[in-house]
Amino acid sequence: MFLNRSEGFALALPAALFTFLVFLVPVGILLSAAFQAEPGVWSLQGYVDFFSESLNQSVFLRTLKLGILVAGTSAVIGYAAAFCIVNLPASSRGRIFGLVVLPLMISPVARTYAWIVILGRTGIVNDVIVGLGLSETPIRLLFTETAVFIGLLQLFLPLMIISLVSAMENIPRDVVPAARVLGASWFQVFFRVILPLTKEGLVIGGTLVFTGALTAYITPAILGGSKVLMLETLLYQKVNVSNDFVSASVIAMILIVMCFSANLVLKRIASVRS
Amino acid sequence: MSRLTIWLILGTTLTFLIGPFLIVIFAGASAGETLTFPPQGLSLKWYAKVFTVESFRDSFALSMFLAIFGTLTALLIGIPAAYALNRYNLPGAEAIRTIVAAPIIVPGIIVGLALLRYFVVPLDVTITMALFVTHTALVLPYAVRVVSSSLNNLRADMEEAAVILGCTRFQAFVKVVLPNIRGGILAAFILGFVTSFNEVPASLFLSGPGVRTLPIDMLSYMEITFDPSVAALSALLAFMSVAIVFVAERLLGFSRYV
Numbered sequence: 001m002f003l004n005r006s007e008g009f010a011l012a013l014p015a016a017l018f019t020f021l022v023f024l025v026p027v028g029i030l031l032s033a034a035f036q037a038e039p040g041v042w043s044l045q046g047y048v049d050f051f052s053e054s055l056n057q058s059v060f061l062r063t064l065k066l067g068i069l070v071a072g073t074s075a076v077i078g079y080a081a082a083f084c085i086v087n088l089p090a091s092s093r094g095r096i097f098g099l100v101v102l103p104l105m106i107s108p109v110a111r112t113y114a115w116i117v118i119l120g121r122t123g124i125v126n127d128v129i130v131g132l133g134l135s136e137t138p139i140r141l142l143f144t145e146t147a148v149f150i151g152l153l154q155l156f157l158p159l160m161i162i163s164l165v166s167a168m169e170n171i172p173r174d175v176v177p178a179a180r181v182l183g184a185s186w187f188q189v190f191f192r193v194i195l196p197l198t199k200e201g202l203v204i205g206g207t208l209v210f211t212g213a214l215t216a217y218i219t220p221a222i223l224g225g226s227k228v229l230m231l232e233t234l235l236y237q238k239v240n241v242s243n244d245f246v247s248a249s250v251i252a253m254i255l256i257v258m259c260f261s262a263n264l265v266l267k268r269i270a271s272v273r274s
Numbered sequence: 275m276s277r278l279t280i281w282l283i284l285g286t287t288l289t290f291l292i293g294p295f296l297i298v299i300f301a302g303a304s305a306g307e308t309l310t311f312p313p314q315g316l317s318l319k320w321y322a323k324v325f326t327v328e329s330f331r332d333s334f335a336l337s338m339f340l341a342i343f344g345t346l347t348a349l350l351i352g353i354p355a356a357y358a359l360n361r362y363n364l365p366g367a368e369a370i371r372t373i374v375a376a377p378i379i380v381p382g383i384i385v386g387l388a389l390l391r392y393f394v395v396p397l398d399v400t401i402t403m404a405l406f407v408t409h410t411a412l413v414l415p416y417a418v419r420v421v422s423s424s425l426n427n428l429r430a431d432m433e434e435a436a437v438i439l440g441c442t443r444f445q446a447f448v449k450v451v452l453p454n455i456r457g458g459i460l461a462a463f464i465l466g467f468v469t470s471f472n473e474v475p476a477s478l479f480l481s482g483p484g485v486r487t488l489p490i491d492m493l494s495y496m497e498i499t500f501d502p503s504v505a506a507l508s509a510l511l512a513f514m515s516v517a518i519v520f521v522a523e524r525l526l527g528f529s530r531y532v
Contacts, residue, residue: 004362007362008364023389026389044523096288100287100291106295107471109489113492114297117297122310122420123310145511152293252381256384259379
């Protein structure tokens, strides 16, 4: 530990100043614009206007719903997958974990594009449906909420699995067998042993997945289009189609508040359980 | 749980996570004119075509430039910051940490819009410069975090010993600290490179006519054309990312740092 503080500040200054000037200041001004429906006049009018339109309301609710659904589903799959990974023999554990992490390194555009091939009019699913005679013509699967849900789930599931695996690795190996020997059902083992011991991982994973789903742009843009708007794609439209910068700032503020409150709410839930 | 159940669950999960890619690889290898699966005959013509599309070449060059120089710049200011936060008992270190980490927390699309309206337009910055600054800011948090964690694992008494033995503080840093954290720096570079190269939301508003990053160029290409070339390009990019990470893992155990 060095004591020369001015030297320390001098070293940290470029990074802090850079982020402050080119990042925090512009974002701060943008967010403050959400409270100025008319320039210079502070009011909540922007929010009132935004939420008085039924399209905006439904986009807001859809974004919230998809965020919760994706986070919830990935928690269920994540627990099953993480439990399996932790119980693998050491030799295959690293390799399987690597395969889970791998998609995170690949461009989200490429990852989302795959679903066009699968869900498109001439995609695999429609080939099977038409081939089996379940429907005469291809069904519209793209540009539906389901498509966006599937795309988001695939995009963010690895984050949940990683968080839960690292939480579960800290559970002593013989705790689960001990609970089983003492007569607990798998149901009880999960809710009374595994869940309490991994809730921090669940909070981290849940926050990552929920905020990720909320703020994803590519997936709703490609798989939802203008039929299934989410807040991010709506923000883009407000700017590029209708030049409505007040609404865009309002959406920005809503997104940021949602992200932060998600973290707080999850933390609160975790602390109540114990 | 039986082994069968374990492999059934993992198999299904991994199929969901990775299966779509295998499909993209094959869809790109189609001999037909439209995007279908199974492909209408196999050929590499779309893989070859990707290299002849001029806008892909331009946007690839831009994305490469941003990923390499944005990350290097982030490291240039991020390494001293990480060092200061780890080795000096700075009052307000927490505040500095929060400021530097902020770009990760704020959704990318908001970053892009804010910079466009309150940085690029008023200061009349060129688009390339704006993208460069944005990508540097977005990569900086990763640079600081990864380098910090590798500094944490390096005992400070080594530098103190070097200083006592007559090195200046700077010499001690260059001769003792840098060689010991070079794995962390390389890991930070790779993480930053991949993050920057794949970035879309923040670059969306900052892309102008003729100046686009590769992922954004792909997005606009697929709005107009429905041929397998984007599938081929997606597959090539996936190979590139996987190869980089694989080499990094083999060379320095990349995953330890992330």
